Amino acid sequence: MTAAADLASSYELVVIGGGPAGLAAASLAARAGVSTALFDENPGVGGQIYRAITSTPVKDRAVLGEDYWDGAALADEAKASGALIVNGATVWSLDRQRLVGVSIGGKARVIEAGRVIIATGSQERPFPIPGWTLPGVMTVGAAQTVLKAQGLVVCERTVLAGSGPLLWLLAAQTLRAGGKIDAILDTTPRRNWLQAAVHLPDFALSPYFAKGLALLREVRARVPVHRVDRIEAVGADRVREVVFSSAGGTRRLPVDLLLLHQGVVPNVNLANAAGVTHVWNDRQLCFVPVLDADFGSSVPGIAVAGDGAGIAGGTAAAERGRIAAIAAVRALKPDAVVPDTQAIRQRLQREEMGRAFLDWLNRPADGFRMPEGETIACRCEEVTAQQVRETARMGCEGPNQMKAFLRCGMGPCQGRLCGLTVTELIAEERKATPDEVGYYRLRPPVKPITLAELASLPISEAERKAVER
Amino acid sequence: MFKRLAEKGPAIAITVDGKTVNAHAGDTVAAALLAAGIDHCRTTPVTGAPRAPYCLMGVCFDCLVTVDGVGSRQGCLIPVREGMKVETQLGRREAGR
Numbered sequence: 001m002t003a004a005a006d007l008a009s010s011y012e013l014v015v016i017g018g019g020p021a022g023l024a025a026a027s028l029a030a031r032a033g034v035s036t037a038l039f040d041e042n043p044g045v046g047g048q049i050y051r052a053i054t055s056t057p058v059k060d061r062a063v064l065g066e067d068y069w070d071g072a073a074l075a076d077e078a079k080a081s082g083a084l085i086v087n088g089a090t091v092w093s094l095d096r097q098r099l100v101g102v103s104i105g106g107k108a109r110v111i112e113a114g115r116v117i118i119a120t121g122s123q124e125r126p127f128p129i130p131g132w133t134l135p136g137v138m139t140v141g142a143a144q145t146v147l148k149a150q151g152l153v154v155c156e157r158t159v160l161a162g163s164g165p166l167l168w169l170l171a172a173q174t175l176r177a178g179g180k181i182d183a184i185l186d187t188t189p190r191r192n193w194l195q196a197a198v199h200l201p202d203f204a205l206s207p208y209f210a211k212g213l214a215l216l217r218e219v220r221a222r223v224p225v226h227r228v229d230r231i232e233a234v235g236a237d238r239v240r241e242v243v244f245s246s247a248g249g250t251r252r253l254p255v256d257l258l259l260l261h262q263g264v265v266p267n268v269n270l271a272n273a274a275g276v277t278h279v280w281n282d283r284q285l286c287f288v289p290v291l292d293a294d295f296g297s298s299v300p301g302i303a304v305a306g307d308g309a310g311i312a313g314g315t316a317a318a319e320r321g322r323i324a325a326i327a328a329v330r331a332l333k334p335d336a337v338v339p340d341t342q343a344i345r346q347r348l349q350r351e352e353m354g355r356a357f358l359d360w361l362n363r364p365a366d367g368f369r370m371p372e373g374e375t376i377a378c379r380c381e382e383v384t385a386q387q388v389r390e391t392a393r394m395g396c397e398g399p400n401q402m403k404a405f406l407r408c409g410m411g412p413c414q415g416r417l418c419g420l421t422v423t424e425l426i427a428e429e430r431k432a433t434p435d436e437v438g439y440y441r442l443r444p445p446v447k448p449i450t451l452a453e454l455a456s457l458p459i460s461e462a463e464r465k466a467v468e469r
Numbered sequence: 470m471f472k473r474l475a476e477k478g479p480a481i482a483i484t485v486d487g488k489t490v491n492a493h494a495g496d497t498v499a500a501a502l503l504a505a506g507i508d509h510c511r512t513t514p515v516t517g518a519p520r521a522p523y524c525l526m527g528v529c530f531d532c533l534v535t536v537d538g539v540g541s542r543q544g545c546l547i548p549v550r551e552g553m554k555v556e557t558q559l560g561r562r563e564a565g566r
Binding site: 041042043048052055057058088090123124133134135136137138139141142143145146149150151152153154155156158177178237238256257267379380381382411412413416417448450 | 470471472473474475478493495496497500503504508509513515516518519520521522523524525526527528529530531533539541545546548
């Protein structure tokens with residue numbers, strides 16, 4: 001185990017995040033002779049898609065599927081590459097000078113980086129429905145996390161709700177593991193097909209087409225699927241019932257566990273705090289960093305690879321990581337031997353093919369992104385949609401001003417689970433675009449650290465004298 | 470809500486609010502709480518509403534617990550350790566105190 005005290009004061013390349021993009025980037029750079037450190041906050045490498053790839057107790061390979069086990073090669077390659085890989089390492093700060101603040105085991109260090117690749121991936125899109133804060137309501141990704149890492153499978157009465165590939169994948173994995181799912185509430189708006197259909201030929205050529213159809217068939221054969229346009233989680237101390245409506249009327253189902261999912265969006269906090277420029281992507285309904293062909297951001301020396309650069313999936317993430325790493329190696333060591341990017345770009349293009357179809361098909365309906373009334377928008381500070389809407393109508397122009405009025409985005413999650421909702425609510429009320437409204441201005445520390453961790457930062461005699469009187 | 474596929478990995482005893490909970494090697498604090506059927510891990514500082522782990526990937530901060538005396542730790546990111554003392558976080562904040 002690497003401790004904070006074991007870290008060098010600088011590395012030529014620091015990679016943040018140990019999913020497919022981070023692992024592929026760190027491997028490539030280290031093998032090219034670049035001193036590389038990879039920091040990841042989870043107990044093991046793999047990110048979300050290959051979570052617990054080196055330690056999962058789920059040994060029956062059919063349960064998680066062969067696409068999951070592909071991650072083992074990436075993890076092995078990174079381990080053998082010579083890159084320093086540190087898990088349990090939380091990066092809480094990154095600035096324009098590429099100083100990286102990191103905490104390991106309660107001790108903090110600030111490391112200088114020649115180049116930085118942010119590979120912090122994606123998070124599940126907020127799904128603000130009435131009752132989504134109740135115990136017993138979790139995300140589909142959460143259920144998949146404990147299945148992969150701890151071998152926990154849902155039992156008792158379980159309902160999945162939402163849209164997107166991950167929902168169907170988790171359903172299939174749960175069934176294969178012997179779990180039961182009472183119902184799937186499909187929130188995909190039928191009219192999405194209108195925009196998606198033109199991209200169907202591309203999707204039919206992508207590797208996800210056959211896999212997707214097979215998943216749908218596998219799940220639909222065993223789980224009743226209802227198309228819905230409204231969902232509410234009901235209960236006092238925990239969720240007891242899910243109430244859902246469609247054109248055919250309103251129904252209720254008793255539940256012990258309600259799992260929500262409506263796609264994933266880039267995890268922007270670290271890049272945003274480092275000053276990386278982001279723009280609104282209307283197809284994916286989220287903010288994405290502005291990047292060049294090598295995934296370099298608006299801040300010199302900082303690249304954003306993987307799903308953090310816009311959602312494209314795990315295999316594409318690894319290719320993006322490689323492209324970003326090659327650019328870093330070329331800048332740091334112009335004479336080093338690196339793979340040909342042409343072949344990597346072709347593989348990336350093939351992976352990204354068909355993404356437009358998935359994006360348009362699974363684009364969440366307005367009502368599931370921009371809630372009304374007492375539905376909570378900001379989980380941490382318990383700010384309702386109505387409060388945000390009323391404050392926007394009063395003249396509040398953007399999310400940063402909204403913090404001053406309502407404290408939304410100022411709780412421990414630092415806007416991760418309300419940022420998009422608040423931006424879109426303000427945009428809707430003020431008849432502006434999300435780009436005009438903007439996003440929270442995030443600042444370090446982007447993860448909470450204790451005063452003791454800050455106090456553990458090494459200081460020089462000169463620094464000590466500078467503040468002593 | 471969840472059951473273990475197999476009781477693999479050595480058992481690790483932690484305490485949750487003073488009561489012994491049997492976890493397993495490879496569990497995070499949040500996963501151990503879910504596997505033990507503990508229905509919430511904190512109450513919110515604003516209205517005192519109960520909260521349980523929601524995202525389990527370090528994003529939502531709903532699994533905040535006190536671990537070995539340090540408050541507001543993300544339970545989903547911390548592996549369990551033999552003898553670890555976990556406490557649920559209760560109570561509304563007292564604004565202006």
